[in-house]
Amino acid sequence: MGRDYDTVGVFYERLGQGLRSFVGRYGESIAFDGDPALQLSPEEVSLRGARHVRCLKTALGAFSAIIEQGEGAPRDSATGKTDMLDARDGVVAIDPQLNGPLRARGNLEILSGTGRAVARVTSAYLCRCGGSANKPFCDGTHAKIGFKSGRDLPEQHRK
């Protein structure tokens, strides 16, 4: 595209911005004029990228999936408490909270995608709604966005 970029993530962010401004100028029906039947679908390929793109939202979603999956993620989790734990390994208990995060207890070493230790703790609430601004940790956003954890919880966690 005749422009330099420092990380592949930056390249995709620019592409996403470009697409947004293209659609902003011409509208979705003109921008997305390809025949949807020519796209690869989940029925044909079991790859995460095989999702139909029909509008700006699905196209931008596809770009962010690529960026988040590590081609230079735009942001990384901050490093928290990383002193060595008294012990490593052992049992980890994971309790889904109703309409909320996963509560994990045990000897936890939480790593970023690049392998950097984000936290070494014995208890953590991990985001399950996808909306936390402090991922991988819960920041209470699930309550604001009305996250529902569904009916898959064991009976004892229903309160």
Added chain:
Amino acid sequence: MSDVPAASPFEQREILIHALFEAAELEHNLMCTYLYAAASLKSGEGEGLSAAEAAAVKRWRGVLLDVAIQEMGHLVAVWNITSALGASPRIGRSNFPLDPGYLPAGITVKLAPFNADTLQHFVFLKRPHGSSEPEGEA
């Protein structure tokens, strides 16, 4: 660059599609580097590894193949976006080694057998924007 509203070159379909072609080639080439590194690993005790080493190497190969498959998923996503914009997906790439200047100076994509430097190179390629992760020496 976005200060002048009418001037964004991306507002032309052709330029967006060329950028998507570039993205497709990039994903395809990246996938090759992970496959090459995975294929460079010894395949087990028959090739002189101890049982513990063979188990570790098998695990590494699994991780590298998972990343290669992720790149294939990215390629499919890029193809679908290209197709949604009314163009034909770009299937093709430059052969390795890539010509100098083919990619921006900061992005090195080359075939290398698996070792600590190659691993660091992969970590560098996938680093978050703004990270101080160093490039591998290989």
